[in-house]
Amino acid sequence: MRISMQRKKELVRILVGAAVLTMMLGLSAAAFAASNNAVENAQYGVVRVIDVIKVYKDGSFDYSAGTGFVVNVSGNKYIIATNHHVVEENPENVFVTITDIDNCLWAEVLYANETTDIAILKVSGGLSGRRSMKLLSPKEIHKSQDIYCLGFPGVVDGISKDADMLNSRIEDITITKGAVSNPSFTDLEGRVTVLTDAVTNPGNSGGPMVDEHGQVVRVNTWGADGNVNGAVSIDYVIDALRSLGISYDSGLSEAEREAQAAEAKKTPDTAAAVDATVYSNGEGDGLAADFSGTALTVVIIAAAVLGCLAIVLVTLKNKRRPEKLHKEPKQTPKSTEAPTxxxxxxxxxxxxxxxxxxxxxxxxxxxxxxxxxxxxxxxxxxxxxxxxxxxxxxxxxxxxxxxxxxxxxxxxxxxxxxxxxxxxxxxxxxxxxxxxxxxxxxxxxxxxxxxxxxxxxx
Known part of the structure; x- marks a missing residue:
């Protein structure tokens, strides 16, 4: 059977389109999986912080609870950042829970600053499995950028079967996604704050706000009516650590990631390591953003097949269909003048x-x-x-x-x-x-x- 030149051109266009679609689907799926894993792995740096305010004779007690995140690990010593208002009531009785209220460790408050609302804690032993998180500064956060807030919101405790236990395992951490609505807001206390619509509640205070790579970019601090929530600058944490002489792991900016990726292309053996390490446990080992290669391959192949079929159908259906012109209605420009x-x-x-x-x-x-x-x-x-x-x-x-x-x-x-x-x-x-x-x-x-x-x- 002979194939006309016109038909050959159509088949070439179909094959090229299918190849491009397959490549785009593969890259998108890989990026999505890596991003999701990086954010989920960020949970391994998050802890619950409890300030015991008053203990009664019957063993009950009043407390305030918030979230913290690990910023340094040295042997069995863990340095944790949180909000000052989480520990301000009784700084002598601050604890970090391991699994629940019956399994916790006393925390020493090394630093407390009411103005920046930052506190630094030290815990000895018992937090095996928790890793220090990377702090990204300076970070040019832009409007509409996706961010993720991690923590232990009290509203979840209230609806839990074991509400009084204050469960604090990795699986008890919540992750809420949102977008930045204002990257450089100044709140009532004069603090540099990011505004976001990511849902946070009392209990999230002191927890990390991370980017798609799982790097801490801000500290969740307050919420307001209308689903407006604020997170103070991570620079306040970095300044506190420097004043204490405590080291921390720096994250990578997008420009640094691009430069590292370009360098990795020159050395194929190291290409796989470009975006693997999200956390460090203080000894240099990383937690790779691993995901199932088999499952990802199946998804890509299935999507590619469906894409090819769609391209073939659309091409054949529209082969001789005349193009319709669409004229946009004339828009009246909006005035930029302030109203009188x-x-x-x-x-x-x-x-x-x-x-x-x-x-x-x-x-x-x-x-x-x-x-x-x-x-x-x-x-x-x-x-x-x-x-x-x-x-x-x-x-x-x-x-x-x-x-x-x-x-x-x-x-x-x-x-x-x-x-x-x-x-x-x-x-x-x-x-x-x-x-x-x-x-x-x-x-x-x-x-x-x-x-x-x-x-x-x-």
Whole structure:
């Protein structure tokens, strides 16, 4: 049977498409499996931390519980990082559980910093199987990046059959996946914080936030309404370890991984080791991200066969089908100008109890108030600001600052003003660094002569 030249070209296109599809599926499946294993293996660096606050005569006790992660192993000595607020109630009675509340070790608090909310603990023996985690700093986390939060949330203890036992085995650790919503947020305490929608609960505090390679990039610290959760910078942990003279394992940035992979290609024997080590137990041995080669091969072959069939069917079906043109509807560009006071008031249709309410209590426009469902700009420029000061008002820039309503409360941002924006306690708000301020906040513009009150509701 003779095959026409046209038919040969079609078959070549089909075979090339199938080869490309097979390669893409293979690479994607391998990357997905390696990433999943790296995150799951991160569990071997996580522990539960308990602070026993008060013990009663009947043997019962009050406690607070959180999570920690191993940052250094030397012989039978384990160094663990956690949040300061996990151990602050009674730092003399801090324990790390091995399997449950009946099997735990006393922990010495080596370092505690309320400002950064970081504590460093030391435990002797009993944590065999736990490994130190790699700390990645500096780390350029970007918006929408996938991250994973590990820990022992109290809500799980509450629904467990053995709720009072505080089970702390590897299989009891939870892993929640989320995306970064703000990589450089400054919280009320002035800490550099990452905001994420990964679900965390009381009990997760002090646990590691890891990237797809299982490297610690932040420390889970607090949560707010609206599924907004914060994790402080891993640099605070690194600074604490350096001040104590304790070594730690550094992670690899993406650029370093690419360089290592390029170097490995030159030496085939070492290529398999590029991304194998995620943790170190203090003696240099690694925990490889192993996964089933047989299962992966089956998945790739099956996907390739299905892909080839799909390409053949689509090619034959559409061989002479004319291409349809699709014209996108014309989009009206959105204005980037800040809304005026009049626009803010006209667009407000929500109940007053949920609106942003900003008023000048002291200063040139004392008594003036603006309500908005979103954001209110403050300054001397009437074309850009909702709360407008006279043109000759001293200490006020044209567009001085903005107050926004977020799901978790009020956020204040100084927009690079000449004279500064200050909280009621005198702390200066860093320019262009949004600051969470709860549901009510008082602040000053330039000096103490101009006082602004922002709140949610009337």
């Amino acid at each position: 006071e009049k626009q803010l008031q006209l667009e407000t249709t929500e109940p007053l109890t949920s609106l942003l309410n900003v008023a000048c209590e002291k200063g040139a426009i004392a008594g003036k108030r603006v309500i908005s469902s979103n954001a209110i700009y403050i300054g001397r420029d009437p074309s850009k600001c909702g709360l407008v000061f006279p043109a000759n008002t001293p200490g006020i820039s044209k567009v001085h600052c903005v107050v926004r309503r977020e799901s978790f409360g009020i956020v204040i941002e100084d927009l690079g003003s000449t004279y500064g924006t200050f909280l009621e306690n005198g702390m200066k708000i860093e320019p262009n660094s949004p600051l969470a301020a709860g549901n009510r906040c008082e602040f000053y513009l330039g000096n103490m002569d101009t006082k602004i009150v922002a709140k949610i509701g009337e």
